[in-house]
Amino acid sequence: MDGRHTGPDEADRFRALHHGRPPGDPLVLPGPWDAASARVFADAGFPALATPSAGVAASLGYADGETPAAEMFAAVARIARAVDVPVSADVEDGYGLAPRELVERLLEAGVVGCNLEDSEGGVLKDASRHADWLAEVRSSAADRLFVNARTDVFIHGDGDPGRAVERAALYVAAGADCVYPIGAPAGVLPLLRSGVQGPLNAFARLDGPSPAELGELGATRVTFGPGLQRRAAETLGDIAAKLRQGASGGVRTV
Template identity: 60%
Template structure:
């Protein structure tokens, strides 16, 4: 199978949930690949931090260049978090992803200019344009930011399901209801009808537990990069202590 066929098949394979570590540079990508993970999913916040930017502030040229370095470092499929698409047309976005070798992408439904949720039908139309440009050559993970933007309760779950159904109809391979309550994952997955991506959160359920709750795909956001930097900070503090400073 091609890389994109492999990544798509992993969302439906026998070894669910599919766990996709989030590399932030070429070196971390190689570590995860050498450990035996079948695919990777870059986190925009983790890559941003590695490049010296705040989340959401990375120039697209630098983000795509970072993804290209990650793809070159490994021989397994890589999906790229490209936030809300950086204002690119569907054709430009699909072309940039193909140029750097990414075979999947995250696309979120937040409007970065206003910080608000996009109209779900407008977002679905956008996803349909991306699907039309990519054909079967891209695994699309459609992020749903209902919970991130502060919605709570049954209305928030219903909104996430409504958005998820629209995005599935538009051609998304997977939906990502970011910060959805773990006990409601099975309800969302059953109602939407395609795989559900869930991020592991500090103090939250483990990947195995999230899989049992209904997640088919597990990612980590910037969590792994932050854990690595915490280890570096501890190392730096130890060096300072050795120097007596």
């Protein structure tokens, strides 16, 4: 597989971006869906990027969750190769790969971190077994990958913040570098912050609280999922509609 190999130095560089951040100044990680968008974000000055699986899937013509593993890793490798800043990759639930193979594929793709979710087919996994699996991933990766453990309590569970904190504690104990309670309402972030050890990833919406506001509520880092890709697609749709209208207006009949 093409791509640039990464090592502990690059992962440590990425890891350091998550620590010592004052309230209101979270690490903002835009989500590129291809090499071109990655270059736009890197050129804008963002110190690191985090690919969204749904955004990459859309760029490849797949529905969210339906991208073949080989295509996802290839797309991620193109993104990582296109920029000089660290890239973390959302690889869903690991595609059924054994921890060692998953780590090898991520490193071959040239990324320094990964998102790993704790649900499959819209159903939460057993938290203890998932924590054991995360521990194997962390062991195989050593310090070469930043592991962001996503918990889906708020999108596939009952939305109980206490349950999210319990699952987060298991994942941190297993070696996760960060916890991502995706879909958690902004008002719940202070409670999660008080119960979660280490960095906390918050999901941001373009029409919701700003990254700074999420940081004030307790977020260490902020990601957007496929939000930026979808906004770009909407903008392109508007441009296409105007072009189509202009083309139709320019047709002459004889």
